[in-house]
Amino acid sequence: MTIKYACLLLVLLPLVAANGSSLEDVLGAVDTVQDVPRRYTETRVTPKLREPLLVSGEVVFRSDGSLVKTIDAPVNEVITISAQSVILSRNGKARELPFSRQSGVRELYQGIRAALEADVATLERLFYTELLMSGDSWELVCTPRSAGLQRELQQLSVTGSAGAVSGVLVKQSEDRWQKIEFLPDDDPL
């Protein structure tokens, strides 16, 4: 019985804790510094590739509302995600990502951007959200609202602790997902 109660408590504890903290409280405390780069690593799994692809670089939240991902490895390129488009700059040439104006793809990028920025309004507009708390740490589970976004994404999970987002898991399907993790400022890439 004691073990059963302990297990039940472990399961219920985050929910109980979540009841005490709203999404606004938790994400509102996230301090997204604009125009200052944050380093990240990213793992992407896709059915077209035999091995997961590992990417690293910097993310900047610009004051104009766009998000700029600069990839240092394996090659150099810059991705600018704005409300309307996803622009890829490579070898000095900029081009628009194919299909990036489609509703589902656009909402996917808006969702990723909102997750990385802790933008509560956009997240709630695009997703059904569930906040799970465990001590200082939290996890926001986002399930797409629109049919277009549902075609592109199964679930988006944002994890964090205290006033910072630590990672985002973008799960499109079982064999297609990406995980973005922010590194501490003093952690070498």
Added chain:
Amino acid sequence: MRFPAFLSSRWLAFWLVFSVVCLTTVWLRFQTTVELTAFLPDPQDDAEKILVQRLGQGPGSQLWFVVLPEGFADDPVAGSNAFREALLTAGLFSSVVNGVSEAEIADIPSGIISNRYLLADADFSEQGMQDMLRQRLMDMALFSNEQLDALIAVDPYLVVPELLQLSDDGSATQDWITPAGAAYLLASSRAPSFDAAGQTLIRETLLQAAQQQFGVVPELFGVGAYSSELQQTIRAEVRARSLVATLAIVVVLLMVYRRLSVLASVLPLAVGSVAALTVLTLLFDQVHGITLAFGFTLFGVAIDYPLHVLSHLRAGREQIRLIWPTLRLSVISTVAAYLLIALSGTEGLAQLGVFSAIGLLVSLLVSITLLPDLISSATERQRAAKTSAAAQTGGEAPVLRHIWLPALLLGALMMGAKLSQLWTDDLSTLSPVDQQKLERDRELRADFGIPDIRYLLYLKGADKAGVISQTAAAVAQVNAGGEVSVATAITDIVPPENIQQSRALAIHSFDASTFTALAEAKGFVSGAFAPFLRDMAAMRAGTPYLSDESWQGTALEPFVTAHLLQEDGLWWSVVTLTQVDDWSELQNSVGSLTKRAEVIDLKAASVSLVSRYRNTVIMAMCAALLAAAALLFFQIGLSTRACWVLGTIVATAALTIGLNVWLLGQLSLFNLLAVILVTGLGLDYALFLSRPGNQQFSREAVMASAFSSAAGFAVLAWSSIPILASLGLTVSSGVAIAYLLARLGQRQEPTED
């Protein structure tokens, strides 16, 4: 021509059978057209030729911008997609772009996919393949979904999205869905923009779909939107104003004649118009809409004939016999004038002239043969006998016999003072489309990267391949300049042969085993590019070079016909540009970049075409006037009466033109057509008011005609549609002038005709 005998019952039967035969013929054969080229003179220079070739058919002219207002749907993206689906299902559009729809590879025209590496450069060298695979790997690191995977599997060089951008929505800067929740859609109609019925159907479909799906009224922009809106406005205006004008005419006629039988005067007009329409359907394959609109205006002279019969009948049937020579002279002169207009060159004017001439002739015959028996009764005949006796003494001395001379001078002075700005050939000044709306249209075209519909580049030559090759060079030079850029050109889908040759060589050099090995080395799974390898094998086996014929029967055929024309044995390549802000800058920049291409301003071309058209009409008018004068002198000799009649109608035309230049600022073609009507009426008034013998009933008929015509057209003068208002003002003021000049200068000849 002898005066027709009065055989009322036979004539009644005759006209009934005649009308039935005419109506049956019209019902069986009548086909209408709105093809403007039928009304235009032969194009003279390059710009005019391209203008006429492309009238209503340019790629930008078939686009409809649809704006669904803010808050039209809770989920604007889903709403926009649903609306797009509804429009595509309606079958009226070749494409509907909303910027957010789920595009599929299957949606891309098959010719683009199968010829993608003939249409765009791809580096099939080992280094090129390596670079490309690395880039696709990075694309997948950035984003992947099934669609992108499928596209990369078919087209790892991603040339298809670039090709589609060239001919699709271009460099859009406008949000397809605004942050406030409004949605923009861009629909390309299957019907050309000059197809008024097709555009009206599209408009109704759009309004109905938006109303049914969201309960909102969308904003509509584009050439088709304006033409259908204009058509609707004109129809509503014409309906309302025709009713008021008819009422005004009826009131005037009832006031003058004080009997209901005056309304029978509509019969000759009705039979005349049906007969005119019948002759048109027998002589021409299609009757032009403009012929119908303005034919009925010119045909307005015919109202005089039943009125003359009505008035003179009050003095007895004998009077009808007496006025016959004058009526005959009036109608022969007018018909001769209209037939001369018919011979002036264009099919449109030919239809207009024939319609009016036949209408007048038949109206006169019906007036003479049918009206007397229909409207006269025993009591009327008795009353007529009394009034006839009184009328014999009713002659009046002329007030100002030579008033036509100062009137002619005044008209000439008024015209002379504004000689440099007498005519406007810019028909857009008569457009009732709100200027703010036109400005918004222009902004939208710029924001969505739609080709400018006014300015074009063109190249021409005897050799098609040479023209295409020169087009490619000119496009490259213009784009390199940076100030303007090319939106669309034939080379987008038919590259020059030498370029296709070098691309075909590259395709043949492609090594599938090397590609597979490189892809596997990069980490791609086996079979990741199977569709691409299959297509490359097919292309290496032999792909014919692309020509304009390659696109026949495909979705891109209209693109080819809009960009590559054959005229006068030459090939013309038409290149559209992105929105142009400064014409002179464009000329300078293109002129300095390339000697191959010429820049044309389609609006300037249309002004020059209309200007020549107007000159044609003026020449026809002068010839018609001379013919009328010759007939006049032939019939009544070189008499003072003939001079007075001629002087009066010339003065009427001059003063009408002079006055209207001052009232309207400038005159257009439509005013010129109005002056023809006024001149025809003026001839009738002058002839009758100078007729020998009793003039009381002539005065009455002329007054009734003048007052009813002036009242009817004055109603149009208050229209909100500039063309109608302008036409109404010219005719009503012209009729007043014609009446005053003829009435004040009225002369009575001592002898019979």
